Amino acid sequence: MNMFDEFLSRAAELRSREQPFATAVVVRCAPPVSGKPGDKAIIEVDGGVWGWIGGGCVQPLVVREALKAIADGKPRLVRVAPSKTAEPEEGTVSYTMTCHSGGALDIYIEPILAMPQILIFGRSAVAKALCSLGKAIGYRVTVFAAGAVAESFPEADIIKQEMNLSGVDIGPETFIVISTQGEQDEEALEQACGTGVPYISFVASTVKSQKLFESLAAKGISRERLTQIRAPAGLRLGGLSAHEIALSILAEIVQVRKTEPAQITTEKNLADDRRQVEVIDPVCGMSVELSKTDYVSEYRGEKYYFCCAGCKQAFDAHPEAYLAAIT
Numbered sequence: 001m002n003m004f005d006e007f008l009s010r011a012a013e014l015r016s017r018e019q020p021f022a023t024a025v026v027v028r029c030a031p032p033v034s035g036k037p038g039d040k041a042i043i044e045v046d047g048g049v050w051g052w053i054g055g056g057c058v059q060p061l062v063v064r065e066a067l068k069a070i071a072d073g074k075p076r077l078v079r080v081a082p083s084k085t086a087e088p089e090e091g092t093v094s095y096t097m098t099c100h101s102g103g104a105l106d107i108y109i110e111p112i113l114a115m116p117q118i119l120i121f122g123r124s125a126v127a128k129a130l131c132s133l134g135k136a137i138g139y140r141v142t143v144f145a146a147g148a149v150a151e152s153f154p155e156a157d158i159i160k161q162e163m164n165l166s167g168v169d170i171g172p173e174t175f176i177v178i179s180t181q182g183e184q185d186e187e188a189l190e191q192a193c194g195t196g197v198p199y200i201s202f203v204a205s206t207v208k209s210q211k212l213f214e215s216l217a218a219k220g221i222s223r224e225r226l227t228q229i230r231a232p233a234g235l236r237l238g239g240l241s242a243h244e245i246a247l248s249i250l251a252e253i254v255q256v257r258k259t260e261p262a263q264i265t266t267e268k269n270l271a272d273d274r275r276q277v278e279v280i281d282p283v284c285g286m287s288v289e290l291s292k293t294d295y296v297s298e299y300r301g302e303k304y305y306f307c308c309a310g311c312k313q314a315f316d317a318h319p320e321a322y323l324a325a326i327t
Helices: 003-016 059-070 125-138 187-192 206-218 223-227 240-261 267-275 309-317 319-326
Strands: 021-030 040-044 049-051 077-082 092-096 104-112 117-121 140-144 158-160 174-178 199-202 276-281 287-289 293-297 302-306
Touching: 003 021, 003 040, 003 049, 003 104, 003 287, 021 059, 040 059, 059 077, 059 104, 104 117, 117 125, 117 187, 117 267, 125 140, 125 240, 174 187, 174 240, 199 240, 240 309, 287 293, 293 319, 302 309, 309 319
Parallel strands: 077 092, 117 140, 117 174, 140 158, 174 199
Antiparallel strands: 021 040, 021 104, 040 049, 077 104, 276 287, 293 302
């Protein structure tokens, strides 16, 4: 298997597992640089890299921008050159090349995201219509309801008889809709509140919703979390039929997906954020995680951290010049 076939194979494997990743391809170079046009790499969400797009300070810059692309879903062109352009073009991110005596690289980064998914609780007419509409625009759909059968939800990817989210892969583009309409309403709401999913909607009247929310609050679910549930579900389009209500819910999901940051907040996320303290490399301006760099210099009692050996060497040779530029 040649390099290109292996690249496609790895990308296909990640897609089959619904794992988000980004591809990076060198599209232009000016020697001396190690990356050449056509060189390519896959960057996974944990920062792992397969392939080659250049060494030195180039790889950590590309990994950083690739992870940003996965987070915001937007492609970008990364330009690494001896000096930054005064006014970068839209869609281009510029960095200073510090690890070589010269040279430049343009690297195109494309995020490949997992399909968004809707978790539907209930087997109501609205649930059935939402399953059909969701699949029609490319969402994965899982239905949770006792008595739900494939004949009623022919488009569903998965049907689960129990209202239990344990073992379900929940990502930043997971949306939960509760359309139980009297069948285990409270159990479904409790399961949904136990996730970090930012979008939860409940197909019910305001009066019914408030009564159930009070009951859940008495069980210990925070009122802050309960106020995040959208009830009644969907945008106010004036529809009354099951399909019209389902359409309004799907429209709301699309609106949230396109306008609000997709991020799940959990205790683990918060703990990880606290551990990942970042500082700025005074040479190239790149953010550096303290726990992941081996390049450190001390000058006049202060420690400075660098993305690579080249930046450290440049700083050690002329520390005052770089410190003057950032003060």
